[in-house]
Amino acid sequence: MTKGIVLYKSKYGASKWYADKIASNCGFESKDIKQTKISDIKDYDVIVFCGSVYASGISYRKFLNKNYDKIKDKTIILFFIGASPYDEKTFQKVIHDNFRSEILSLPIFYGRGKWDLDKMSFIHRTLCKMLMKMVAKKDSDTIEPWEQALMETQGKSCDWTDEKYIQPIIEYVSKLK
Numbered sequence: 001m002t003k004g005i006v007l008y009k010s011k012y013g014a015s016k017w018y019a020d021k022i023a024s025n026c027g028f029e030s031k032d033i034k035q036t037k038i039s040d041i042k043d044y045d046v047i048v049f050c051g052s053v054y055a056s057g058i059s060y061r062k063f064l065n066k067n068y069d070k071i072k073d074k075t076i077i078l079f080f081i082g083a084s085p086y087d088e089k090t091f092q093k094v095i096h097d098n099f100r101s102e103i104l105s106l107p108i109f110y111g112r113g114k115w116d117l118d119k120m121s122f123i124h125r126t127l128c129k130m131l132m133k134m135v136a137k138k139d140s141d142t143i144e145p146w147e148q149a150l151m152e153t154q155g156k157s158c159d160w161t162d163e164k165y166i167q168p169i170i171e172y173v174s175k176l177k
């Protein structure tokens, strides 16, 4: 039987929520990447990475770029989330900016996360409020999809998490078995 693990990095819980859903649907374990050493994952056949975008940086990029050569013989699946609705141009830019070229040929999936200014750290809340003020002054045709999503929240909490975003992963994994 395929032995799999979902490694997640989550600041406010959305990536962890997806990681646990992927794990329970696929019969895998899930584990916080911050408590994971490369030796902990050597016995798994499938590794799913699950994290979020912060200022265009994917939360698990450092771990994956650094350790890819040690795990490249395994089946690796990437999933990341953001506030932005899916946009092909942004998706391509984010993955190209975050990952080494060999990693780009892996299966990569995207879903939407959560947004709650009240629950953010002081630094994140300040950053986001500053960004919203800057975006309000931009020409509408230069606003990025995630900036648009931010403005549409109007400072209120939003939860776009949905199990539909992990269906392609569950399907992909089911074909491995």
Ligand SMILES: Cc1cc2nc3c(=O)[nH]c(=O)nc-3n(C[C@H](O)[C@H](O)[C@H](O)COP(=O)(O)O)c2cc1C
Residues within 6 Å of the ligand: 009, 010, 011, 012, 013, 014, 015, 016, 051, 052, 053, 054, 055, 056, 057, 081, 082, 083, 084, 112, 113, 114, 115, 116, 120, 124, 127, 128, 146
């Ligand atoms: C400071 C900050 C920067 C963010 N940058 C982006 C971004 O560049 N693109 C995007 O789509 N979402 C962005 N987001 C939204 C997060 O990806 C989203 O809130 C996600 O659900 C967080 O997941 P986590 O709770 O698992 O860390 C940002 C959120 C914060 C607080």
